Amino acid sequence: MTDLVDAPADPVLAVALRGGVVERRHRGAYAVCAAGGEIVDSAGDVERRILPRSAIKLFQTLPLVESGAADACRLDARRLALACASHEGSAAHSGQVAQWLAEIGLGERDLMCGAHPPKEKAARDALRAAGEKPSQLHNNCSGKHAGFLTLARRLGAPTAGYVAVDHPVQKAAQEAFSQAADEETPMGWAVDGCSAPNFAVRLRGLALAAARVADPQAGFGCGLRAASAARLRDAMIAHPFEVAGAGRACTELMEAAAGRAAIKTGAEGSFIAILPAGDGRPALGVALKIDDGATEAAECAMAALLVRFGAVDPADPRVRRRLAPAYRNLRGVDVGGLRAAGPLDTKS
Template sequence: MASKQPLVVEVLRGPVVESLHQVMAVVVNEIGSITQYWGHPQFLTMPRSAIKMLQALPLIESGAADKFELEDKHIALACSSHRGEKDHITALTQWMDKVGIKESSYVCAPHLPYNEESALEMTRKGQKPTVLCNNCAGKHSALITTCLHLGEDPTGYEKYEHGAQKRLRKVLTETMRYDHSKTAYGIDGCGIPTYAVPLQNMAVGMSVLINSKESPVRKAASERILRAVRSFPFYISGSDNFATAVIEKTHGRAIIKGGAEGVFCGVLPEKRVAFAIKASDGAGRAAQVATASLLLQLGGLNETEFKALAKYTMPTVTNWKGDVVGQMRIAKAR
């Protein structure tokens, strides 16, 4: 399907549509050709954390992951927006010890864990969050590890002209087929540059992970990343999260990753398709509902799985007592 009209997510309170969100989506095949879209494929936006699997490629391709004998759970963390649970922090600490990374090397700022129980436990114990609690600590560990493997001083790795960022621009330019040295950029929440790219190029980038025609080095790196995420979905996010739940429920038939401001990217390895989604108003709740609907349409989720994940795929609106007072859904085409 090709439609200039975006997907519309309705938020109902009782029988009344209280809010509407417009969501754009692009689907491509394994060689990056558009097969379906809703809205504007050329919509310029920032992928944020939704492309962390692409950002993890240099860690594998440089040989750094092999040099320091990183496990698949560490590779999954490199692609993650983790929720700061105990096992996340433990695995990141193991990674630091393997490589010899100092906590002072990280530029991502500490914040309380996204997981509510972990945050409350830390608060009860009077503990302060460390940089490893930052949801992007895995990505930063990957950047620092690659620098150390290549004999490069990681100091300032977040700067535009540092070798770490040049490598990211190179791999993102190659995978997305969009020159990242010539596009506008801003600074992500974790402190490194994030680049403005058309939505369709985000989908094209993700297709590299399933493209059998890629170079042997890139194909092997992509397969390792997908294997790690499929094997350790908990480390891609954590408990009570849509991305982790989808990967777990489908046993990796659908692999998705969200980003701030209403972005999702994903691949369906068996179906040989990839996609990118953006809620135009940045609403994460709308992007999640649209992603779930798209997964059902593409066969990434079957009806049974879709219903089993209803809290994410068909979310309800509740009041402070927990009573259901509304729902969210994709609006029917008019």
């Protein structure tokens, strides 16, 4: 277990400043790949396996589309985006999941993601005013789990226990992700916050998987997987609100990208970006991991990478909020902020 503390240090990717003094340093690693597997930019240990958490929801959703379940249940692009989401639990999000489940003859009780309060304040206030408790519909992963249940029905598999790693739904998810990331199976895994398996992957492999979705024909060929990956990518790009919610980084950065990127965060400082080709830009996949798991630092580093590869304008206020968030004290005085650093320093 010595590697837990003796691993080589990754470079500093973001720093918190106060009055020009560094108060906090966030180390991490990133890889940027083309669909053929070539690394076009990287820093830190990109061969170390990480748990990408919710950053891989698109890949967990691939079998829903490939199996024909999405078309059989007439899932539109909005619901496909919701299946790839870590949503706010707003009425718009939870209501869509409730309707989806009802249409396949299931309900909130069939979910296995667990309940937590909605992240959106308006939804929390509405529950409090009504004297109601949060339900599993408010779980940020409820869309993904609705997709799991839909796939289970399509496969003729039990809906009970669909989060078990040996359930046909999770076997399909592992196969899709391992092939995209060029990882051998069985993959290492751990139980995620929503109780589904989360599969360990090299950062380089995660970037490759994202790149293959950015250019599905080059990454997967001309078959069903390529078409399914493109469909999920385009659904996320077309419906950024469903993927996260108002004010969230994924939603605002995709809105700022205006079709140039599908972006998905995960817990503990993980992030991916899928950058389709266009306007002279090559198709690329980006994978990022901040070692200490700081969300703010991950958002800052990802914004810097999106700027570097032409997906967003650094002057866009939605980008600036992540690229250079300001810190203000209780009197509203600007006392510092977070900045990209080291290999991501925009001034270097």
